[in-house]
Structures are given as C-alpha cells and as structure tokens.
Amino acid sequence: MRGIKPQLALAALVIPLLFVVIALAEDSYSWNLPKGFPRPPVPADNPMTPAKVELGRYLFYDTRLSVNGKSSCGTCHKQELAFTDGKPVGEGATGQKHSRGAMSLVNIAYSAALTWSNPQMKELEQQALTPMFGEHPVELGLREGDSLPAMLRADPKYREMFERAFPGTADRFTVANVTKAIASFERSIISARSPYDRYHYNREDDAISDAAKRGETLFFNQHLSCFRCHGGFNFSGDSVGEGRQREVEFHNTGLYNVPGKLSYPAPNVGTFEFTKAPGDVGKFKAPTLRNIAVTAPYMHDGSIATLEGVLDHYAAGGRTIASGPNAGIGHDNPNKDQLVGGFELSAQDRQDLIAFLQSLTDEAVLHDPRFANPFPAVR
Amino acid sequence: MIRRRIVLLAAVSLGLAFAQAPAPATSGPPILAVTGDVPMPPMLKAEDLAAMPREKAMVPEQDGTEVEYEGVPLREVLKLAGVPLGKDLRGKALASYVLAKAHDGYEVVFTLGEIDAQFGNTQILVADKRDGKSLFGYQGPFRLVCPKDKAGARSVRMLETIQFVRLQK
Numbered sequence: 001m002r003g004i005k006p007q008l009a010l011a012a013l014v015i016p017l018l019f020v021v022i023a024l025a026e027d028s029y030s031w032n033l034p035k036g037f038p039r040p041p042v043p044a045d046n047p048m049t050p051a052k053v054e055l056g057r058y059l060f061y062d063t064r065l066s067v068n069g070k071s072s073c074g075t076c077h078k079q080e081l082a083f084t085d086g087k088p089v090g091e092g093a094t095g096q097k098h099s100r101g102a103m104s105l106v107n108i109a110y111s112a113a114l115t116w117s118n119p120q121m122k123e124l125e126q127q128a129l130t131p132m133f134g135e136h137p138v139e140l141g142l143r144e145g146d147s148l149p150a151m152l153r154a155d156p157k158y159r160e161m162f163e164r165a166f167p168g169t170a171d172r173f174t175v176a177n178v179t180k181a182i183a184s185f186e187r188s189i190i191s192a193r194s195p196y197d198r199y200h201y202n203r204e205d206d207a208i209s210d211a212a213k214r215g216e217t218l219f220f221n222q223h224l225s226c227f228r229c230h231g232g233f234n235f236s237g238d239s240v241g242e243g244r245q246r247e248v249e250f251h252n253t254g255l256y257n258v259p260g261k262l263s264y265p266a267p268n269v270g271t272f273e274f275t276k277a278p279g280d281v282g283k284f285k286a287p288t289l290r291n292i293a294v295t296a297p298y299m300h301d302g303s304i305a306t307l308e309g310v311l312d313h314y315a316a317g318g319r320t321i322a323s324g325p326n327a328g329i330g331h332d333n334p335n336k337d338q339l340v341g342g343f344e345l346s347a348q349d350r351q352d353l354i355a356f357l358q359s360l361t362d363e364a365v366l367h368d369p370r371f372a373n374p375f376p377a378v379r
Numbered sequence: 380m381i382r383r384r385i386v387l388l389a390a391v392s393l394g395l396a397f398a399q400a401p402a403p404a405t406s407g408p409p410i411l412a413v414t415g416d417v418p419m420p421p422m423l424k425a426e427d428l429a430a431m432p433r434e435k436a437m438v439p440e441q442d443g444t445e446v447e448y449e450g451v452p453l454r455e456v457l458k459l460a461g462v463p464l465g466k467d468l469r470g471k472a473l474a475s476y477v478l479a480k481a482h483d484g485y486e487v488v489f490t491l492g493e494i495d496a497q498f499g500n501t502q503i504l505v506a507d508k509r510d511g512k513s514l515f516g517y518q519g520p521f522r523l524v525c526p527k528d529k530a531g532a533r534s535v536r537m538l539e540t541i542q543f544v545r546l547q548k
Contacts, residue, residue: 035510038444203512213516220517220536221483233444241444 029053034192036201036233038241040109043123046180048187051164056185058161059178061373064151065132066093067141073131073182074373076102076139080366082291083189088302092139099137099267101302104295106365107288109187110239113248116284116300117271124183125176132179149173189371191290194362208359214349215356223343226314229286235360237286250283251337254318254330255299263333265326268301282335293358294366307354317342409520411456411505415478415543418461425520428507431455436504436526438534448524450506453477453541454494462543464495471547478544479523482537487523489533502526505538 029048031039042048059065061074071093077083083105085091090098100116108114114121121127131139142148152158152173162172165181196216198207208216219226229237229251240246250271256264262281264270270283284300298304304313313319317340318331331342345353365371411423421427431451439445458464463472468491477489493499504524507514514520521538528534 036444036446200516203515217517217537222481222485223483232440 029188031190033190034197034201036197037190037192038110038233038244040187040190041240041242041244042109042187043125046125046183048184049165051161052166052181052184053188054185055158055161055165056181056183056188057371058158058374059182060185061375065140065142065148065178067138067143068093071140073128073140076131077105079368079371079373080294082106082191082295082362082366084295086296088297090139092137093141094138096137098139100300101297103287104291105186105189106191106291106362107234107236107239108189110234110241111236112238112240112246113285116287117250118274119248119250119271120274124186125179128179128182129175132175144175148175148178152178189365191362191365193364194290194360196356196359197362199359209355211352211355212359213356215352215354215359218349218353219356224314225339228339229337230289235289239288248285250280250285251340252282252284252333252335253299253313253340254333254336255303255313256282256319256321256326257328257330257333258326259328263328263335279335282333289357290360291362291366293361307357308350311345311350311353314340315343315345411521411538411541413456413460413541413543416475416545416548417543421456421460423456425507425513428505428521431459434502434504436502436524438524438526440531447510448504448506448526449508449511450504450521450524453489453503453505453523454496456505456541457491457494457543460541460543462491464491465497468492468495468497471545474546476544476546478540478542479535479538480540480542481535482539485535485537487533487535505541 029050031048033039046052059073060077061072063069063072063075065072075093076085076090078085083102085102087101089100090102092098103116108124112122113119114124114127132142133140133144150173152162158173162177166172166177169177195207196212198204199213218224227235229249231237232239237251238246238248252264252270258265262269262272264282267273269281271280272278272283292298293307296306298307298310299313304310304319313330316331318329318333318336320329320331321327330336408424411428412420413423414420428451432455433449434452435447435449437445437447454464457477462477463475473492475491477491477494479487479489489503491498493501494503502525504526506522506524507520509518514522518536523533523535523538525531525533
C-alpha cells in the first residue's frame with residue numbers, strides 16, 4: 001500500500017496534465033512561416049486555433065451572413081484574385097456601391113492599420129463589423145438583433161464548429177465570436193510562396209526571369225524609391241510582426257488635384273476623413289504588392305486599370321486629368337508625398353518592373369484549399 | 380611613419396588589387412573601391428573581404444524579422460586604405476569624413492569619430508553575407524550594415540565606393 005500511494009498521486013497529477021497537453025496540441029495553430037516572415041501579431045483575447053480558423057472560413061463564405069442571402073465576405077474578396085474582386089469599387093449585397101476598392105486580404109495579419117485610410121482601424125475583429133453592419137454604404141446589410149445567432153444555432157454544422165472553436169462558453173453564437181472566427185481565418189491567409197520568394201529566400205536563381213531580377217533592382221533603386229513605401233517582406237507600408245509597433249504612413253501620391261478646399265474628390269479624401277488635418281487630404285495606405293498582378297484595377301478607387309498605368313502615374317510624379325469633374329494636375333497637389341517626384345523609364349525598364357511585380361504572384365495562395373469556399377457553388 | 384604605413388599596407392594586402400580609381404561598372408567580379416585622399420586606394424573583391432577580420436551582427440528589421448549580417452568592420456577597410464584611425468585620428472584628421480556610395484547613386488556620410496574604436500566605436504559592417512549566404516540582387520554584393528541604427532537608411536545597399544575626404548590638410 002505504501003508504494004502504491006505515491007504512484008496514484010503521480011498518476012493523479014500526470015493524467016490530467018496529459019489531457020491538457022493533448023488539448024493544447026489540438027488547439028495550437030501552426031503558422032508554417034518561411035524564413036523572412038515574422039510571426040504575425042494576434043490579439044490576446046483571440047488566439048489562433050485550427051477550429052476557429054476553419055469556422056471562420058465557413059462564415060467568411062456563407063451568404064446567409066447578408067441581408068438577402070446574396071453576398072458574403074468572399075463576394076468582394078475572391079481567393080483567385082488574391083481576395084479582391086476585380087472591380088474599381090466594392091458592391092454590397094443590395095447593389096450599393098462602396099466608394100473604394102476591396103483591399104486584398106493576403107497577409108492582412110501583418111497590417112498595423114486596416115482599410116485604405118483609417119489610422120484607428122487596427123483589429124480585424126473590429127473591422128469585420130463594418131461590412132457586416134455598416135449602412136454607409138450597405139455591404140452585407142446585417143442588423144444588430146437580427147436572426148444571425150439563431151441561424152447559426154440552428155445549423156448542425158455550425159453547432160459542431162462553434163463548440164470546437166469556443167469550448168466552455170455558455171452562449172457561443174454571438175456576433176463577437178463570429179468576428180473572432182472570421183478574423184482568425186483572415187489572419188491565416190499567408191502569401192509566401194511566390195516565385196520571388198523562392199528566388200529571394202530560397203536562392204533558387206531560376207525561379208524568376210532575368211527581367212524580373214532587373215526589375216527588382218529598379219524597384220529598390222533610389223531614383224524610383226518604390227521600396228520606400230512598399231517595403232519589407234510584405235512590400236507594404238504597414239506590415240509588422242508580433243511584438244512590434246509601427247507608425248503607419250499614409251501617402252498622397254498626386255492621383256488628383258481638384259479645385260476647391262479639398263484636393264481629392266469626395267468622399268475619398270484620405271486620412272483627412274478621420275483626422276480633419278488639412279495636410280492629410282489625399283493620404284492613403286501603401287498596400288501590399290504581393291499578388292498585385294491579379295488585383296487590378298488599382299489605387300484606392302480603382303481608377304487606374306493596369307500596372308502599366310500605375311507606372312505611368314508614378315513616372316509622371318502624379319496624374320493629370322485633362323477634363324471632367326476631377327480635372328487637375330496631380331503632380332502639383334499641395335499634399336503630395338515628396339517621394340513621388342517622377343522618374344524616367346525606358347521601355348525595357350517598364351517591362352522589367354512589370355516582370356518583377358508579376359513575380360510576386362503566389363499561385364499557391366490563390367488556389368490553396370485551406371482558403372477556398374467550403375460551400376457548393378449554389379451558396 | 381610613412382615607410383611603416385607602406386609596409387603595413389603591403390603586409391595586409393595579400394593579393395588585394397590596388398588602383399588609383401574605381402573600375403567602371405562592367406562585367407567581372409564585383410569590386411568595392413576605397414577612393415579619395417588615401418595613400419593606396421584598394422579595390423576589394425569578395426575574396427579579399429573574406430580574408431579580412433570579420434564580424435557578425437543580428438539586425439532587427441522594421442517589420443519584425445531579424446537577420447544576421449556578416450562582413451568586415453568598416454574601420455578595417457579604412458585602415459587598409461591608410462585612413463587615419465586610432466592614434467592617428469587627431470587634429471585636422473578629425474575634420475574628415477567617409478562617403479559611402481551605392482550603385483544607384485545613393486550616398487551616406489560617416490565621420491571617422493563615430494567609426495574609430497577610441498571615439499564612437501560604432502559597429503558598422505561592410506557586409507557580404509546575409510543569414511550565411513552571399514548578398515545578391517538589389518542588396519549586394521556588398522552593403523553597409525549599421526546594427527545600432529534605429530532606421531535603416533544608412534545601411535547602404537549595392538555599395539560600390541567608399542570615398543575618404545579630408546576637409547583640412
């Protein structure tokens with residue numbers, strides 16, 4: 001008996017510990033990040049778990065999360081277009097148009113500020129509420145207190161998934177848990193497998209063309225200075241890893257210079273909309289250039305159709321619009337970033353830069369079944 | 380004094396190529412030229428840097444990644460060219476500077492005081508490796524790395540020339 005008691009005591013300690021370890025193993029999320037990619041920041045109250053990510057994928061693509069069952073997050077964020085929609089501006093479930101284009105969600109986990117111009121929008125959980133419940137414009141058109149929780153609770157698949165994603169909570173079917181799951185799924189969409197990544201991080205010299213290599217050098221050349229706004233591993237102006245702080249910069253690139261008090265056409269007046277500082281008129285975020293070749297049209301309002309057009313805009317140091325309501329010489333915009341000074345490009349340079357930008361297309365992320373719509377095509 | 384410096388230069392050169400002016404940017408092995416008001420401006424190839432005293436530095440990048448750079452301390456490169464450092468860095472020599480020039484025309488100035496071990500003793504590397512691999516593409520083949528800097532703008536990529544300029548003689 002004497003010898004058994006310590007064994008029992010040990011077993012009493014070890015067995016629950018084993019259950020905890022097994023539970024943790026099931027709950028632990030593996031980022032599988034390649035070299036050069038930091039671990040993304042994740043809010044303390046919404047740790048990543050495989051169950052939450054998978055639930056988020058279903059919710060992201062479920063058109064029942066819209067006022068009329070016609071739209072989901074995936075309607076404006078299509079996987080094959082690097083989670084954009086190919087349109088100049090987004091279009092909500094009721095047909096109402098957004099004033100700005102749908103931003104790519106690829107590598108959104110690293111974004112220190114979300115949306116095109118709101119410096120205060122920093123958490124995906126918070127941002128998800130805007131397309132769900134926003135009225136200006138209507139995107140998904142949901143309303144607080146509607147039947148969303150009831151629908152989720154009534155669906156056997158969701159009952160199972162919510163139980164796994166949010167175990168031990170009395171009421172799992174809440175809007176807060178919906179946004180947590182969607183945010184977790186969005187954070188999981190990591191693009192790190194482009195030909196450029198194979199060239200740059202894995203030293204596979206044949207992964208990109210000689211033209212793309214020349215384009216890379218041009219991109220990082222001080223005369224063009226593309227990298228100063230689209231820098232780092234994510235070719236963006238706002239990416240940050242876990243435990244880091246970053247002041248996000250917004251830029252006026254001289255896209256417009258309309259007459260009047262505000263030099264950008266309303267309602268797209270940039271960070272001025274939130275800060276009311278005159279110097280912020282026309283300032284927008286420099287988004288990631290990863291997969292940029294599949295996310296046309298470009299700029300915050302989709303007003304440039306092609307990458308060649310974007311190069312023309314920057315080469316001219318701002319866009320000149322000869323006629324119409326937005327006529328003006330963007331080059332002379334008083335808020336224009338001094339980095340957008342213009343440069344000369346030969347035809348070869350232009351081709352090389354495009355080749356470099358195309359090398360950032362990650363076919364794997366565009367077709368990865370982990371990020372795909374889980375519903376049949378009818379939904 | 381002059382004879383001793385010449386002997387020192389000859390002793391440490393170990394096959395380094397010397398010339399009066401940087402080679403034009405043509406095909407061939409990449410060259411890092413030390414130019415300006417120095418006794419014998421060296422033209423350094425990768426193998427020359429590999430044979431010199433080397434250091435490593437972990438450098439955090441703004442986005443949270445951390446990379447290891449390896450290369451030759453800038454002060455060692457300057458010593459090789461005969462730039463006044465150590466006990467020679469005094470008086471008028473302190474009114475001198477180093478201009479680091481990149482392939483694309485980017486330029487950054489460093490003072491001897493911040494580089495010299497008796498003064499600022501700031502670690503600045505002429506790096507040729509990143510995470511154990513030779514620098515290539517837009518980064519290399521040589522670049523400056525300033526691990527103590529909070530911003531990265533002085534870490535000149537595509538470094539081609541280090542020019543020494545005396546303001547007082």
